[in-house]
Amino acid sequence: MTAELRLDLAALEHNTELMARWCRERDLELCPHIKTTMTREIVERQLAAGAWGVTVATVDQAEVALEWGVRRIMIANEVVDEAGLARIRAWLETVAGLELYAFTDSAVGLARAVAALEGVRTPLRLLVDVGAEGCRTGVRSAGAASALGRAVATAPGCVTLAGVAAYEGVRPNRRDPATLAAVTGHCRTAAEAFRALAPLVTAGPPVFTIGGSAFPDLAADACREPGERSPGREPVRVLRSGCYVTHDHGTYQQVTPVPGLRPALTVRAVVVSVPEPGLAVVGAGKRELPHDAGLPVLVGPPGAAGTATQIFDHHLVLTDASGLAVGDVVQLGISHPCSAFDKWPEIGVVAPDGSVHETWRPRFRPGG
Template structure:
């Protein structure tokens, strides 16, 4: 399409693979008896999210209030902020939405009495109460209560706040490294068990409790606890990276069979300064590298070193200056925010241009 056909480097999204993944994940969750509330921070791209909703997603998950504002702008009305919201400015934004947006169902994670107090002051008097999910964490990692006493404190604070409602229990087991060895899986299961124990402690105080966990590396470990949840609990999975999958970390660890890598970056060979060495015109500003270097597709070479706007390939015999090389991505969450536009493809032909919206 005009304006993007010849722009290199280029972020490319295979539409057939994307739609396959959306349908596959929808069926998988339905079979497992779980609601899907995909974490859209992965893409923040409206046509992708609209397809997820059309496929039956219960709502959407975001990480920040700014991302929630984008979801609202797109017309979404069930939004789970899987994070603590504590600043006066952000809480005021939530209050404004609850007061003015009809049918808005809004949830936040809370892991402390102090967090409850700040939310209570901001939401006092609102007719549409803010849903509070008790965030259950694990030692040395991210947010989340570390003991049952703090979980009770959060729950008690919600009971005495007219603008809040205790909505459920959640956590994020993906703080563990993306491996499936016995030690890692044991730590994942222990985290999930702690969250279930907190839910068991509080479930009698919640009218329609949510239980929500699930990144993209261990969703099978999360859904396995369904039989341990009370019948009236709504189980909500928040996986997000499934939507494009990848050629790296999730290709290695995802337990969901049949997902297809939908995302690539096309880059040009700028230089071949030494035998067997090629330098591409894409680097840290264009490529994810936090979970491994890109995978070279369709050529016999290996990514060795990455710079701001260059990727060095070794074993690159036969690659010439001016050649176009496709790169498979590891960890899609670190890709979309690097690009202003995406070339949507069908059988390698560009059929549309989509634009991520992170603010």
């Protein structure tokens, strides 16, 4: 057999309902970041569980979501290229009921959006992106966020200020005191910016959104900080978690504060060589297995043992191996689901009896 990505359907549906309930209990909306899976059957389950909309990372992913019928989409990124803005303009002109959000973190990016969208029928809803020093996108202070937000609020009507966004996952996925303090500080900076800008939002309730895959508890705390509460102006507090839906056997299992999430992904592969005592080589590697957030772990068959220590293009080396022979089928738990789905054109969906009863196909680009 060749290697195969398998998805435990019962675990996935459990995680979907669990996270939806966790957010409801905290008065949060969930706008799952579907770049994790880009799999229609999964996204439909998330929406059916009450998701506010979906989050994507790219214009291509937004187009796929549109093809699936989603009409509230948040592009958690700055769109500044002419081609991307032209596609957004076409959607805003033609797609009925579309509520489209994007991030902005500079006057230059704002000017490019205004130039590309001038005169558009439905405005693009912009969220001021608050970042952290030395990290990813986003303005670096609450003051800078306020200044940019005021510029968005007074820009031509082709764009409108929708609120504030942040991403707390720019810090390492650890829960040591220093990391928790840094994440908390970042979330509070975003909350400060939101309090300043919420009164300037005119197109519906102001939106405050934070990522929330690794630190949803800290994101939820920041979202609960006081905001404008006049009638009809209650803020919409949105969590953009994505990895919860399949969870993992690695980085998110170690860091999540949400109890009860279950790993839903494994990779089945064959032991192709046992060249030395205590060493087994599995026929799956970098092309099949996520490895950016830790190497896979051996989770089956029962009685087998081994620790992944090296990974090559199509081989994984297990040391301290026992109970494994050439031809044995192993199950590997993965770390970081965002780096799993894009490696596989097909996913075997496993029923409670262990049989593969469906095949799902991720789509990261339109037209696939």
